[in-house]
Amino acid sequence: MTVENERLKAARAWLAEHGYDAMLACADGQNSFLESNSVYVFTDIRSIGRSAVIIAKDGPSTLIVEPAYDSDRVGAIASVDRVIATDAFPQTLTDALGAVKSGRVATVALTKQSKALSDAVLACLRRAEAFDSLAAEMARIRTQDELNASRQANVIAESGYRRLLEVVRPGMREFELAADIYDHMRRLGAEDNFLLMSASQHNLAVRAAGRRILDRGDIILSEITPCYKGQFVQICRTTVLGEASPMVRDKYALLKESMLRGMEAAVPGALVADVTKAMNAPLVEAGYGDYCRPPYMRVRGHGLGITSNLPGDLTVDSTNRMEEGMVFVMHPNQYIPETGYLMCGESIVISHNGGISLSEKDAELDVLAF
Amino acid sequence: MLTVHPSIMLGSYLWDEERLPRDEFDARTAVIRDAIAANGWSGMLVYGDAREHAALAWFTNFIPRMRWAMALFPASGQPVLLASMSSRDIPAMKTMTWIGDVKSGWEWKWFEQWRATLSDGPIGTIGLAEATPLLWKQITGSLGAALPLVAADDVAATARTVQRPREISVIKEAAQIVKRARQAFQDEWARGSDIETCALVAERTARDNAAQDVRTLVSRDNGRTLQPFAPGLSTRTEKGLGYIAVKYLGYWADTYVQVGTEPLDRTVEAQLDALLAAVTAGRPLGEIAGAVPAAEIAAPHPVLSGHFGRRIGSSLNEGSEIRTGVSTPFATDTVYSLHAGLCDEDGGSVASALVLTDRDGRLSVLDRSAGGVA
Known part of the structure; x- marks a missing residue:
């Protein structure tokens, strides 16, 4: 059974409290030392390339990372239900959104991804709202x-x-x-x-x-x-x-x-x-x-x-x-x-x-x- | 090959005017001037960020150490370079490019000032799809309807299909550095060190040779997978596999490095031999891939993402992947990184080479990974 980290549990609680069906948190792989990596906050994974985690309020947590060859490493560390490692990140991410596409989705750091990726994701989400500082807020006090x-x-x-x-x-x-x-x-x-x-x-x-x-x-x-x-x-x-x-x-x-x-x-x-x-x-x-x-x-x-x-x-x-x-x-x-x-x-x-x-x-x- | 991006580009990124003189960039930016004139555009915007900056670097020599930068070319006159850095850092940024007018991108007035010099008409853009939606909004808000954006990525892609002589010279130097780093990796293994230490020694060797950036990956499972550096590990398996990429004066060279021996090594070397024998200028890349004998004993190595190589230069992957079904011809005067690799339940092996064909069809092997050491 997956042991979700405390911040992923907090994200689920936040979704319930604020009436959202899912959260989509993204990271562009630039590893800025000045910014919060929202995928790391919720999954303990610092991806080699781009990454995203989908947290369904009442469903599984799914982590998508690139490249495909990183599957074993990420799978051994990530505190999520499912890991998908891919060389076709945008397509895999939009496919993985699956059932949450029609729900109310809170996005974290999607606006900090490339416009091409952001547009592709937003095109398949019916109701998305940005909460770009949410991961940083949740992690502001060090464990x-x-x-x-x-x-x-x-x-x-x-x-x-x-x-x-x-x-x-x-x-x-x-x-x-x-x-x-x-x-x-x-x-x-x-x-x-x-x-x-x-x-x-x-x-x-x-x-x-x-x-x-x-x-x-x-x-x-x-x-x-x-x-x-x-x-x-x-x-x-x-x-x-x-x-x-x-x-x-x-x-x-x-x-x-x-x-x-x-x-x-x-x-x-x-x-x-x-x-x-x-x-x-x-x-x-x-x-x-x-x-x-x-x-x-x-x-x-x-x-x-x-x-x-x-x-x-x-x-x-x-x-x-x-x-x-x-x-x-x-x-x-x-x-x-x-x-x-x-x-x-x-x-x-x-x-x-x-x-x-x-x-x-x-x-x-x-x-x-x- | 996708590797972990560092939080900042280390190493000496200063513009080396002796190796890449101003007239080299005059020749490169001529394609921008020509495209502006041919299409009736008002200007050209070339975007790059710390991860993806090949086109920006090709035109300007500027490589964003972090965040983003944009070169703004007017239809006539000199360009401006905006770097997403504090005004405190601009003097240091100026040392990285031939462009004299470098400004902080945090002060948007400089973009507005450039826009004010332009007559109405489309603006060609290169690399802008990688920019964030927020930056797009800022740009389009300033340009308004009178200066619509037109994707012009083909302008850079076409110009960069063939590498210029000075580019090839620099890549050859990068290949020498990567060769020294690989040798250091293998020497350290022969001394009995763990694979993480071998990678650190290789990194240090490259940095001591003025590398701007070094990326390494190591295998902790007899070559089956490759992973980035992680603290506290000390792995010594029977067979070791690593990957080393070195950037020098803006250009990459890479290699796989094998240590120890693995039953798959001989088959992999034979595959690389077949690949090298198949390389001919103008030959479709799919045909070259098809010339590699299939190995019934093992599967293609997953780190290779299903291909046998690609062009290398300003980025680690310049496209033109050598894989089944691709009709693009193997280009002359362009460096390719070739690789062959196999993997089974017990381990994996990858061999690689950097090659170049000239206009007379001669194949030069700039570097080839050596077999494993005991």
Whole structure:
């Protein structure tokens, strides 16, 4: 007998409560670390290609994945009644809708699929309504297993950064350093990694590794984002090769102060906008208020896929609230005209009295003498 | 071959102007200018996202690391590239393309600005069927009835049927990297490592050789199925099978890798030999597939999805699958990835080769998977 996961059971309850006959949740296979993968939320499956799960209110749950060759793996893991692996995804999906076609169907993330697929599905559903954030809402509080996976992912991230400190040398190319720490984290179990790592003497932002040859005077920025058992975490670090100027040290202290204020403000019930303002405050007080916006920064943090991206982006416009058990990254990463872009960030879990960093050692300005 | 898409494209994606100079892209985008002129269109929109971007990359060298991007070509004048990234990230995006005017797609005013330069008339589109309904709505809302969209995917498909000399040169380099990665995989197996470690070593080898993207799959059941990386596994079976795909400067090469020995290996190698012997420029792909001797001892391997190869280049599957019943001719000056594979209850085996035929009919084998190692 199939053991459905708790969120699939919650989806059935939601269907009953709201008067829908079925739910269709989709994922496009892009594995964005910034978004909820609704199929993963309900089935524990991260598909190789596109995927969809059909949850009938009073009937079976059916998972459709591509490609066909992935049948055995998915069948062994998925918490659903039936798995169909296919090389003809759109046709198989519309066929599998079967009896629910005439019912009232709640769709999740269908609007995030290609128009071609979305049109094909909608053409055969008589009554469909979109609830694109439903999976993220249902998964916004991490389960204990998920939190344990997040903690392990953070252990991997910190180990990755320690590896960077061990192996980086003037003369290496950026991509060689990135390859080394990526490989190191893979061996520790990172199934994916949103790894940005780049250097400049005056960074405008962090970017993916290129061919630049590292040298003394470079400031290396790294955004290390491993995924372990479906849980992404992120740490942001700044490393100076050679000597750090007093100016860089002073400005980095501003980012650390911003981080501290953000963690204090991130109590359950707090508005994300207020947390963001608390993080901006030290920078505003230091005269960098005009820089607290793109292109000088992006956001002060964000949710982490692939279960739920809530509380969403940490911006002054957000109307979301912090809730105990949410996990996200807080990062007062900032361009400062005197120093260039600097990075400082941790993955945070919201506790009853504020944000708690998942890191054993929070970000410091690391200076490596060469 | 469909593989797990990473959350971000790693590796060096900078535009390498020495290998793919501006005049190369002038030649490629000439087909857009010609199509606009021939059809009386007002402009052309080329869409791509992190998963499907072959046409966008072919025209612009730009590969979306995440989300989407659009190149907007007017009937005359220079194009604009919109990338779905923050304005903070645009300086880094500019290093990936010859297009000078790169803007954040999150600021729709840039699309509106492009639209304002156009006279009324249809807009040709390439790849736009992959865009989300929300983006479609935004685009059509801005263009209005005066600038209807017309699918022009054939323009890119036709132009890309034959690979250009510089494309082939880059694919040859990618083939060398994949060969080194395969050798590293086999060497690691010979040292007694589990199959997951072999794949990691292969990945690392490719990344150290400046690969932009590396995809690996491994078998944990004597070659019967292939699966993506998963944490905590350490599998050492009698027979191992893996798949390695490497992207270099925007172009893919791939290979299967066999380790250990399997009773099916000899039959599979014979099938690949027959496939290579059957390859002739201009010959229908179905005929080539038909030349592969059927194996009564086992079924075709499921990872091959019922065909014996396809074109490879800007994407892992450029179409033209070699399967029964296909009348499309085998093209010259285009790299194909060929494979033969069998599977039974005890295990499976797949062999592969990268090949190219020139206009004089000469067949070049750029790479061929070696047999298993003990």
